[in-house]
Amino acid sequence: MAIYGAHTVAREIASAITSSKITNAAALVGMKGKEVGELLKTLILPVLALTLFVGIMVQPIALLNK
Numbered sequence: 001m002a003i004y005g006a007h008t009v010a011r012e013i014a015s016a017i018t019s020s021k022i023t024n025a026a027a028l029v030g031m032k033g034k035e036v037g038e039l040l041k042t043l044i045l046p047v048l049a050l051t052l053f054v055g056i057m058v059q060p061i062a063l064l065n066k
Contacts, residue, residue: 003065006058010051017047 015021019040026036 003058003062006054006062009054013047013051013054017043
């Protein structure tokens with residue numbers, strides 16, 4: 001069950017940062033194309049850090065459930 005939870009979290013993180021969702025949200029608030037590109041570049045590091053953090057949290061649980 002822990003692995004399923006980890007997959008769900010990873011899926012939701014990936015879904016939240018898809019370029020289409022960010023582009024749609026940026027268009028809604030009136031951002032231009034170059035600003036959207038900068039936003040995507042800004043978001044990549046926090047998203048990678050969040051993904052790494054979740055992976056580190058789940059690793060011990062996954063090893064215990066083997």
